[in-house]
Amino acid sequence: MTRVTPRTRRSEALSRERIVEAAIELLDTVGEDRLTFKVLTERLATGAGAIYWHVANKGELLDAATEAVIAAALTIEPAGSPRADIHAVALALFEAIDEHPWLATQLALQLSRSPSGTVTPRIFESIGRRVSALDVPESTLFTASSALMHYILGAAGQNAANARFLGPDGDRAEFLAAASKAWEALDPEEYPFTRAIAAQMRDHDDREQFLAGIDLILTGIRS
Amino acid sequence: MTRVTPRTRRSEALSRERIVEAAIELLDTVGEDRLTFKVLTERLATGAGAIYWHVANKGELLDAATEAVIAAALTIEPAGSPRADIHAVALALFEAIDEHPWLATQLALQLSRSPSGTVTPRIFESIGRRVSALDVPESTLFTASSALMHYILGAAGQNAANARFLGPDGDRAEFLAAASKAWEALDPEEYPFTRAIAAQMRDHDDREQFLAGIDLILTGIRS
């Protein structure tokens, strides 16, 4: 059930790290819905029982995978100004989610549950610490950091969803054109706004717009 | 597979609406993990095949349930100023998610996927239309609306998660005190920020802070 003192093992010994590593790789390659204990045991050339000795259940495995990737992503060196630091954190999360689309689902699920996990607090801390460097009134620190965090995770997730829908070998410009056209074809009665900004989304840079959103919130914070 | 012309039926006739209605009720009472086709067939006194005649699969059923609740929540009458209108939409979504915690998971999942569903666009439109009433440059409409939407869904979902963790019969003040204490007990090296604002979260009003976040973003938008 729990890990004990490490010892010498044969080279192919199983370990929590090796399992998490394999899980991440499978998540990235075959997708989250196809990460099953069957393919995991095949990949690791072992049985289900062996995996369950190192990991409590599938949820814990997914949590561990999420934490490993996020922790790596949040390893960032200071970039000078508080604003630049916040941009760096935001972009790091954006890139991580873009590279591992399953993170979007996973982080969203962790948020929909409890402060059980350690991932969400880590992200919140990472953002909040940099927000503190801005000189904002103490009373709005929580609100400001929350707003930033939700925007970052939400917008990055949305971007990942688009990328996932597009597929790894699709033409982005083509996709945007199609999406823009679809918006323009909406019912003018029900969707006047979406129609109106359809053109504006045809040609935009994902990262640029993402950072624009960050700056928009930062502006609000500084007032 | 598809619905055809309606006709007269015996009083207890099955229909997509009745199924969705039952699903929502079960989601609210027994929770999302326990909404299974077994309990659904028992509740409707029918068989699985009958349900599958009206609904393609479980995902579509959950989507339909989400859409029904969100559509009802977004039926709001104008409240005077654009700011008041935006507050109204935000609060309506907040309340809906608070009342139906499974919405948080569901909306998050819909965001993590594609523009396949009709729920997300509806929310986006509802917010964006009110943001348009503010006099902001056309070029930031998309960014501003996105930021608002992600904050609303994220913060409301977070709130629902807390409420869910607390349970229907828990003392909120007690919960906040415990959470605050837990934050203060974190490692000062790793979590200086979270520790610092632990006190500030002990006594706050959920809705008030939620709306403060909205105003923070609105301030940013207006600059």
Place this chain on the structure above:
DNA sequence: TCCAATCTTGGAACGGCATTCCAGATGTGT
């Protein structure tokens, strides 16, 4: 060096779930 105790493994077995299949009931148009 060998033994007993403990840690670790692999795979068979289990129960629950969404989904499919299909024989028949129910209603409709003629």
Place this chain on the structure above:
DNA sequence: ACACATCTGGAATGCCGTTCCAAGATTGGA
């Protein structure tokens, strides 16, 4: 009253997470 499409319910299927357990390592002590 007859053929036909619509709709129903429950049995059967297959996948998946999880549990169980007999056997294979590894270790520390005699």
